Amino acid sequence: MTDHTTDEATDERADPLRDGQVAEYRDRGWVVVPDVFSPAEVELLGAAAIEVLDRPGPEVGREADGAPSICWGMHLFDERLATLTRHPAIVEPARQLLGNDIFVHQSRINMKQPNGSIVAWHQDFGTYHRVDGVPEPRGIMIAVFLDDVTAVNAPLLAVPGSHREGLVSTAWIDPSSTDHEQVSKYRYDITDDTMADLVDRYGLDVITASAGSLLFMDMTVVHGSSVNISPLRRLLLYINVCPVDNRGERYERPEYYAARDFSPIEPLDPDCLIRLAA
Numbered sequence: 001m002t003d004h005t006t007d008e009a010t011d012e013r014a015d016p017l018r019d020g021q022v023a024e025y026r027d028r029g030w031v032v033v034p035d036v037f038s039p040a041e042v043e044l045l046g047a048a049a050i051e052v053l054d055r056p057g058p059e060v061g062r063e064a065d066g067a068p069s070i071c072w073g074m075h076l077f078d079e080r081l082a083t084l085t086r087h088p089a090i091v092e093p094a095r096q097l098l099g100n101d102i103f104v105h106q107s108r109i110n111m112k113q114p115n116g117s118i119v120a121w122h123q124d125f126g127t128y129h130r131v132d133g134v135p136e137p138r139g140i141m142i143a144v145f146l147d148d149v150t151a152v153n154a155p156l157l158a159v160p161g162s163h164r165e166g167l168v169s170t171a172w173i174d175p176s177s178t179d180h181e182q183v184s185k186y187r188y189d190i191t192d193d194t195m196a197d198l199v200d201r202y203g204l205d206v207i208t209a210s211a212g213s214l215l216f217m218d219m220t221v222v223h224g225s226s227v228n229i230s231p232l233r234r235l236l237l238y239i240n241v242c243p244v245d246n247r248g249e250r251y252e253r254p255e256y257y258a259a260r261d262f263s264p265i266e267p268l269d270p271d272c273l274i275r276l277a278a
């Protein structure tokens with residue numbers, strides 16, 4: 001992989017995140033990088049996401065009224081979304097933070113429908129470890145904001161510093177959950193007592209950003225989101241990556257949930273998305 005230690009002034013592939021951003025990620029568990037993608041790129045990705053959410057297959061999870069809320073494995077189904085996973089703005093910071101080449105363990109489109117269901121408190125690594133056999137809590141949940149997300153349209157909520165806890169041991173799969181056959185089938189929800197303890201010790205933050213921004217979050221951070229009772233759309237894409245020396249060792253779930261392809265991702269050029277719009 002690229003030598004990320006070279007002097008910034010002489011290497012155009014120097015570390016993409018500044019020291020302060022890396023420190024914020026390590027300390028809090030996440031960092032937001034604003035205004036990465038242009039309005040044209042956001043429009044291209046939004047159109048791709050809406051098309052993919054229209055798929056009839058089991059990779060699409062739905063609200064009780066049938067409206068699609070999630071599609072796992074988005075990059076397997078669309079060239080524009082596959083290209084996104086190889087965009088340098090995604091790949092280079094992830095390689096920098098993880099100190100190794102990366103692969104995509106899971107991707108998903110998350111459309112928070114008006115009055116759609118909550119996402120209960122969980123750690124993405126909880127499922128990746130317990131179900132997919134990813135050995136260590138090393139990986140990043142990258143969110144691509146395709147809408148402005150503010151306090152009013154059900155932003156992501158997260159416990160800062162909770163990545164230091166490692167795997168939260170009291171998480172469980174709730175078979176009585178209304179969306180058990182769909183979205184929460186593999187999700188280890190964190191119990192109320194554990195959540196109260198974590199919030200007591202670490203607090204709870206809201207993550208807002210404008211369309212075109214990126215979030216890099218340690219995949220061990222405890223997070224969730226509430227119902228979107230606003231009329232405003234909230235469309236996010238997620239690309240969850242692991243370093244190539246931390247790959248899943250069990251294959252109980254289909255590939256759209258958990259990677260089979262562990263080859264290191266080489267970044268494309270910065271215009272790779274916009275070229276697809278032409």
Ligand SMILES: O=C(O)CCC(=O)C(=O)O
Nearest residue numbers: 110119155156224225236
């Ligand atoms: O976008 C959200 O509100 C949370 C999504 C999430 O954490 C998940 O799908 O696992």
